[in-house]
Amino acid sequence: MAIRTVRDLDLSGKKVLVRVDFNVPISNGTVSDDTRIRAALPTIKYILEQPETKVILMSHLGRPKGSPDPRYSLAPVAKELEKLLHRTVIMASDCVGEEVEKLVADAETGSVILLENTRFHAEETTNDESFSRALAKLGDAYVNDAFGSAHRAHASTEGVARLLPGAAGFLIEKEVQFFGPLLDNPAKPFVAIIGGAKVSTKIDVLKTLMPKCTTLIIGGGMSYTFLKAQGHSIGNSLVEEDYIETARSLIQQAKELKVELLLPLDHMVADEFSETAAADEIASPDVPDGKIAMDIGTKTIAAMKSAIAGAKSLVWNGPMGVFEFDAFAAGTLETAKMVAECKGTTVVGGGDSVAAVNKFSLAGKIDHVSTGGGASLEFLEGKKLPGIAVLERNQE
Ligand code: AMP
Numbered sequence: 001m002a003i004r005t006v007r008d009l010d011l012s013g014k015k016v017l018v019r020v021d022f023n024v025p026i027s028n029g030t031v032s033d034d035t036r037i038r039a040a041l042p043t044i045k046y047i048l049e050q051p052e053t054k055v056i057l058m059s060h061l062g063r064p065k066g067s068p069d070p071r072y073s074l075a076p077v078a079k080e081l082e083k084l085l086h087r088t089v090i091m092a093s094d095c096v097g098e099e100v101e102k103l104v105a106d107a108e109t110g111s112v113i114l115l116e117n118t119r120f121h122a123e124e125t126t127n128d129e130s131f132s133r134a135l136a137k138l139g140d141a142y143v144n145d146a147f148g149s150a151h152r153a154h155a156s157t158e159g160v161a162r163l164l165p166g167a168a169g170f171l172i173e174k175e176v177q178f179f180g181p182l183l184d185n186p187a188k189p190f191v192a193i194i195g196g197a198k199v200s201t202k203i204d205v206l207k208t209l210m211p212k213c214t215t216l217i218i219g220g221g222m223s224y225t226f227l228k229a230q231g232h233s234i235g236n237s238l239v240e241e242d243y244i245e246t247a248r249s250l251i252q253q254a255k256e257l258k259v260e261l262l263l264p265l266d267h268m269v270a271d272e273f274s275e276t277a278a279a280d281e282i283a284s285p286d287v288p289d290g291k292i293a294m295d296i297g298t299k300t301i302a303a304m305k306s307a308i309a310g311a312k313s314l315v316w317n318g319p320m321g322v323f324e325f326d327a328f329a330a331g332t333l334e335t336a337k338m339v340a341e342c343k344g345t346t347v348v349g350g351g352d353s354v355a356a357v358n359k360f361s362l363a364g365k366i367d368h369v370s371t372g373g374g375a376s377l378e379f380l381e382g383k384k385l386p387g388i389a390v391l392e393r394n395q396e
Contacts, residue, residue, distance in 0.1 A: 003176050003391055004167045006043060006143050011050040015104060017139025017164065018043065019156050019387075021146035021171075021371065022059035022077045022114075031080040036148070039371055041084060043145045043169035044112065052109040056138050057081075058095055058118055058156050059146065066122030078114045089114055095156075096121065096134035104138050118156045125154050132159030145169025148372035150387030151379075157387040166391050171371060176388065178347045178368035179379045187312035187345065188214055193304075193335060195220030196318025196352060199243040204381040205317065210253055215260040215307045219296050219320035219331065223264050226251065227285060235269070235287035262304065266297030268321065268328055279327040295321025296331035301338075308338040317350040317380065323359070332356045340365035349376030 020040040025032045040057075047055050064072040078091040090107060092100045095115035107113055115138070118124040123131030132155040136142070142164040144150065149157050150172065168176070182190070192213040194202055199222045210216060218226055221238035228234050229247035254261040266284060269291040270277035279295070287293045308314065316339050323332035333356070339346050340362040348357050348366050351373035363369045370376040378385060 003173065003388065005173045006046060006167050006169050009141055009143075009165060009167050011047060011053050011141060013052045013109075014050075014140040015054045015056060015138065016047050016141050016143055017056045017058065017135065017160065018047065018143045018169065019146045019149070019160075020044075020057050020059050020169075021148040022057070022074060023061050023148065024077060026061075026076050029076055031076050034080055034084065036371065037077065037080055037084060039171055040145055040169070043143060043171065044085065046170070047143070048110060048112070054104065054107055054109055055112045056104055056115060057113065058115040058135065060119040060124065060149065060154075060156070061117045062119075064117060064119050066119065066125070068116075068120045072117050072119070074114055074117050081112070081114065085112065087112060092116055094120070096131065096138075101137055118154070124156060125152075127153050127155050127159045129159060131155045132163060135160045136163040139164055142166035143169050144387055144391060145171045146387070147172050147175045147370070147375050149375070150372065150385040151375040151383070153386035158390050161387070161390040168388070168391055172388065174368065175370060175372065175376075175379070178345070179349070179370070179376065181345075182313060182315050182347060182380070183208065183212065183382055186212055189307075189311050191215045191217065191307050191311040191314045193217040193219070193308075193314070193316040193320075193339070194318055195222065195320045195332075195335075196350070197221040197238065199225045199240050199247060202318065202377075203243070203246060205377060206250055208380060208382040209315075210250065210259060211257055213259060215262060215311075216254065217262040217304055217307065219264060219300070219335075220318050222318075224287070224293060226263050227287075230263070233286045233289070235289055235291040235293065237287055237291075237293040260307065262300075262307065264293070264296045264300045265303055266299040267293035268295035268297055268331070269293050270328075273322075275325045277325075277327065294325070295323075295328040301331060301334045304335065305338055308342050311342050312344040313347075314339060314342050314344055315347045315349065315380065316353050317348070317377065319352050319356050323352075323356050333360050336360050336362050349373075349380065
């Protein structure tokens with residue numbers, strides 16, 4: 001179902017309560033990366049362009065323990081937002097209560113108010129109904145634009161959406177537009193590239209994508225569990241013994257479904273897991289005794305190239321090696337470049353692959369770079385995200 005968006009709401013004269021993802025890094029009292037704040041601007045600006053509206057923004061920041069903690073105040077975000085919006089942002093001292101209600105009521109139309117961290121109240125994460133009611137008192141309509149928190153059923157992402165007419169903001173709309181078809185009806189050939197450290201955290205993604213994709217490329221630390229399942233030697237590379245059987249059955253399933261499964265054909269190895277370790281290329285899927293495979297090699301990259309070049313849709317989640325160490329970043333860099341050059345629809349999700357794309361300044365060449373790590377993973381697992389499901393229910 002197409003999700004109702006902010007464009008479908010009549011916002012004229014309304015106080016609009018907007019859940020944004022302002023969970024940004026802060027150092028020495030200032031925002032050190034404003035990407036998430038910028039990402040929320042189109043929705044905020046759109047609401048302000050509607051006649052006689054007030055925008056009331058709410059977000060969590062970090063993990064305060066359910067009570068006020070100045071280290072997690074959103075006040076530095078209000079300052080940053082003022083610069084980006086070129087208008088005053090009123091910082092509230094709390095996110096619920098009479099004082100905040102009065103602040104909102106007294107604010108002129110066209111005002112932007114930022115509520116204090118929702119996680120200063122333990123009731124936020126327990127999705128407490130009376131806390132949701134207290135939040136709902138501040139608005140006449142609700143817009144959720146925090147995809148990064150949509151996989152959590154919290155008061156500000158789920159509870160409050162049951163109480164007000166609600167819709168998705170432009171960020172969530174875009175996430176759904178790009179992720180939805182990958183699971184429902186992907187354009188073929190559909191290539192899925194899954195990397196990262198562990199099979200255990202990606203197992204549901206692999207199971208969900210396997211029957212849908214044309215080619216499944218598995219790289220990164222998790223690929224050694226698969227290579228071991230195939231009988232290859234893996235030296236001291238990362239392995240999850242408990243998942244070897246699972247890996248074996250996924251390999252079998254790929255054969256049955258005629259899905260092309262591409263595992264590393266060669267490796268960049270080191271003697272120790274260290275940033276200063278020298279990288280050696282091993283031109284074989286077998287890792288010698290005592291060596292740790294920390295990146296894919298040139299043969300693997302070449303094999304990936306033709307599959308990726310012909311893809312009509314593609315999703316990438318998880319780095320192909322220890323990309324944080326320069327000597328082992330090439331596999332992930334080359335993957336990012338191949339994804340950027342792919343003519344099909346390209347989607348990158350997951351914290352580390354997004355970090356890799358940004359590290360190599362390739363985000364502009366990818367159709368959709370997800371704003372949610374955990375949320376994008378759960379989407380690819382085929383799960384209904386509570387923050388999105390509630391908006392769909394709301395319109396039935
Ligand atoms: P994930 O959060 O599961 O996507 O995993 C990302 C992490 O996997 C990154 O920190 C990478 O350094 C790590 N990683 C990727 N390849 C390997 C590898 N071959 N050995 C150990 N760690 C790896």
